[in-house]
Amino acid sequence: MKGSANGMRALRGGASRYSIFALARNALSYHENWQKAWRSPEPKPEYDVIIVGGGGHGLATAYYLASVHGIRNIAVVEKGWVGGGNTGRNTTIIRSNYLWDESAGIYEHALKLWEGMSQELNFNVMFSQRGVLTLAHSEHELKEMRRRVEAIRLNGIDSEVMSPAQIKQLVPIIDTNPGIRYPVMGGFIQRRGGTARHDAVAWGYARAADDLGVDIIQNCEVTGILRDGGKVTGIETNRGTIKAKKVGVVTAGHSGVVASMAGLNLPIDSRPLQALVSEPIKPCIDTVVMSNAVHMYISQSDKGELVFGAGVDSYNSYSQRGSIPTVEGLLAAAVELYPIVSRLRVLRTWGGIVDTCPDASPIISKTPVDGLYFNCGWGTGGFKATPGSGHVFADLIARDEPNAIAAPFSLKRFETGYLIDEHGAAGVAH
């Protein structure tokens, strides 16, 4: 989607546009007079819509509610700071090469929005379509991959199989020796996939939403969901009661906690997902390589750090820290596949709490409570969906009816049995 394809134009309000001229102008005053990217307003007594959760998905939802649906009386409440949860903890990988039609629908919708995001938000999210390569380490995996590539292409999404020789050419640091424990038998690549700067996504949506009048209220933790006769009427927070006609909850790992405030249970387990970065080195890998069999993926940030992601931890936890054996397993696989990393030091490791669903697909849904909506269950792979998730969730909230992209992801699917099983297709690594 190009810039104003939604029929709206971002940044018509008070915010000055970011440009090379603004950069030059501000250089004259030593960059000390940049306008704040968004306001920090006190909560109003009442809003048309409150979005709970100021991560990428929540801010995108607020932005599209304002820009596409013309709803301006919106608040985003965030218990910590904007983008401080999983938005700031993921490994920034973006792709849309999923097996099932329903998943292809939402992730490709997101990828198309990524392609125009920096222009639309007037914020450089550093979206880099450097390709996402997934490795096969066994004959079976390779055959399954060929089948998946065809399914993906039938949905109009780019995808191609690569031989070990082609992989070696694309990723010179990889060891394609057939004698290693998990040899590289082949792989498949989505060249339109890549990475983006995760913080910039949160900041860009926050700035653009704020400019359309959305109140972004940080350090505001929801402690209760107010209801009257089966209809939502507002939220209770540590900064007082805020009334609302509609409430959209986008709180990832804490979705179950917020759901229980409204007497709801979700099919979600909250688990730590870990990542780590090495010390910065010169550019050595200019694509993203994932490996489902060994639960490891690697890319290089613009700062030069090698960014590694692990598989999800095995047990439920909200502690935002994971288990050491998971990191050990990740590093063992990394050292075997990319021998040069054995000399690197780990700069920092961290964990985020992901909301895993039984079918590894998200929930974008109405609830038994009128006016209360949930967008959760993205598990280990929500970052890539950020714009698409916000776009369809805004549509669901505005119209009280899911559109064709969102409809399959309703909570009802657990009752009807129409699950969208992406365990195999999505793999562990996201």
Next chain:
Amino acid sequence: MLHITCPWCGPRDDNEFHYGGEAHILRPAAPEKLSDGEWAEYLFLKQNAKGPFLERWSHSAGCRQWFNVVRNTATDEIIEIYPMGELPKSPEGIKAYEGNWRRQSAAEKNAKAGVSGT
């Protein structure tokens, strides 16, 4: 890393163990009597508590025995370890057991009715 005390083998690192998820989920004795919604509750909905949580672990790289654990999922503190088939005895464990929505669910009532033969 969790340090889990296996009731048979003593304290070990968590990579010797296999996680079994939420404990005390009773399989309905007469599932045909449950609605689709009630069956979905049994099959898919989770307690996913933030705080004391009752869960199953197996010492899969050791004695291979299963047992129950009360663990605070907000802090990862292990509060109590107790045998399969029994209920927790710690105040946190008892509260977590009684406060779980499953105790009121149709699936659990169905299961208990089947067990007692009524």
